[in-house]
Each structure stands twice: as C-alpha cells, then as structure tokens.
Amino acid sequence: MSFIHRFIYSLLLIPHLIVYKFSPVKRTINMDLKRWAIEKNISGSNIKLLIRFLSLSPDFRTIFYFRNRGMITSLLNIYCPKEKYFRIDMSTKLGAGILTGHPYSTILNAESIGENLYVNHLVTVGEVNGKRPIIGNNVSIYTGAIIIGGITIGDNVKIGAGSVVTKNIPANSTVVGNPARIIKQE
Known part of the structure; x- marks a missing residue:
C-alpha cells in the first residue's frame, strides 16, 4: 500500500x-x-x-x-501544503543551501540570510523598530534561539539553543545564553 x-x-x-x-x-x-x-x-x-x-x-x-x-x-x-508553522517573511533575501531541523514554530524575518543556513525549531529571527538582522554564510541557529533587531551575524557563527542575540556577533564565533555571549571565537 x-x-x-x-x-x-x-x-x-x-x-x-x-x-x-x-x-x-x-x-x-x-x-x-x-x-x-x-x-x-x-x-x-x-x-x-x-x-x-x-x-x-x-x-x-x-x-x-x-x-x-x-x-x-x-x-x-x-x-500539497507547506509547513504552516514555518514562516519566511517574503522580503527576506534568503541564500542557497538552507537546511532545517524540523522548523516547527520558526520565523525567519531578516534583511538577508547568507548561504548554508541551518535552522532548528522554535527559532525567531525578527525585527525591532523596523530593523532586521543581517545573517552571514554558514550560520547555524539552534532550538529556541532569538535573533532580533538591526544587528549583523558574521559568517561561520553558531548560535546555541535558547540564546537571545541582540548585538552584533563577529565571524567564526559560538554564542550561548540570554543575553548571548561569545564562548568561542577563532
């Protein structure tokens, strides 16, 4: 069958x-x-x-x-419906190679997102006062992370589960916590 x-x-x-x-x-x-x-x-x-x-x-x-x-x-x-709890704002510039890990209740509302994004569930990327994040290439965003405002996330960044990112993150960094802090930078 x-x-x-x-x-x-x-x-x-x-x-x-x-x-x-x-x-x-x-x-x-x-x-x-x-x-x-x-x-x-x-x-x-x-x-x-x-x-x-x-x-x-x-x-x-x-x-x-x-x-x-x-x-x-x-x-x-x-x-043939899409995942109704995974939303990508139509004005977001989304690079190629996006990979999702069951993105239930995930919202992507960024100015731009580079290539090879990995995003997990319960993630919010959003705006504050009309300003939206710019996310680089090869970024991984894990469960429950929140990235908001007119900030820049560099290339090759890992954002840990439950992190709240409201400030710029340099390339090649790993951040965790609320508020997010850099725990590793190459």
Missing part, C-alpha cells in the same frame, strides 16, 4: 516539477537539494531528490514555495 500511496503522491507533484524546470532560481534550488541530500546521505538526480523532499518534507516545500512565490505555488500549496 505504501508504494501505491507514494506513486499517486508523485503524480501530484508533476506541477511542482514544471515550476522547477522553468524557475528563475533553479540554481539556488539545486543548492538546497544538494545540501539536503548530503545531510540525509541520499543520492540521485535533482528531479528524484526534488520529488523525494517535496513529498516527504513540508519544510522543504515551504522553502520551495518561498523561492518560487506566485499564483501557481499558492495553488499547489492547497493540495
């Missing part, structure tokens, strides 16, 4: 494949696919990976729909 269910669901994903084929951000989506495939130790063509992640992962669908915003993806969301 499982095979039949997956087959039918794969047929329902055909419109997604058409969106992917003509997407102006196909290169970015390919980088997302590559990062997810490496993390999950799965190989295959981009089409196979796309079908797999779209069918099994509502958070991947959220990223896919964000990257291909428009009427068509809004319609696709009706029968």
Whole structure:
C-alpha cells in the first residue's frame, strides 16, 4: 500500500516539477537539494531528490514555495501544503543551501540570510523598530534561539539553543545564553 500511496503522491507533484524546470532560481534550488541530500546521505538526480523532499518534507516545500512565490505555488500549496508553522517573511533575501531541523514554530524575518543556513525549531529571527538582522554564510541557529533587531551575524557563527542575540556577533564565533555571549571565537 505504501508504494501505491507514494506513486499517486508523485503524480501530484508533476506541477511542482514544471515550476522547477522553468524557475528563475533553479540554481539556488539545486543548492538546497544538494545540501539536503548530503545531510540525509541520499543520492540521485535533482528531479528524484526534488520529488523525494517535496513529498516527504513540508519544510522543504515551504522553502520551495518561498523561492518560487506566485499564483501557481499558492495553488499547489492547497493540495500539497507547506509547513504552516514555518514562516519566511517574503522580503527576506534568503541564500542557497538552507537546511532545517524540523522548523516547527520558526520565523525567519531578516534583511538577508547568507548561504548554508541551518535552522532548528522554535527559532525567531525578527525585527525591532523596523530593523532586521543581517545573517552571514554558514550560520547555524539552534532550538529556541532569538535573533532580533538591526544587528549583523558574521559568517561561520553558531548560535546555541535558547540564546537571545541582540548585538552584533563577529565571524567564526559560538554564542550561548540570554543575553548571548561569545564562548568561542577563532
């Protein structure tokens, strides 16, 4: 029965494949696919990976729909819904290679986020007085972290679980706590 269910669901994903084929951000989506495939130790063509992640992962669908915003993806969301508790503000500039760890109740509302972001659940990236964070490349944000205001997070930063970040963090740092403090800097 499982095979039949997956087959039918794969047929329902055909419109997604058409969106992917003509997407102006196909290169970015390919980088997302590559990062997810490496993390999950799965190989295959981009089409196979796309079908797999779209069918099994509502958070991947959220990223896919964000990257291909428009009427068509809004319609696709009706029968193949994204993760309703994972929100990416439409004005956020989101780099390629984002990876999520079940991002339940996660909000990404930043000025920009670089490539290869890892984000966990219960994370809030948001604005204060209209100012939003700028997050660099290769940043990892763990469970329950809060990053708010017009601050800059450098490249290669790890933000520990439950951290509250309200000040700039230099590149190559690890921060923890409330308020966040640097415990390691290379």
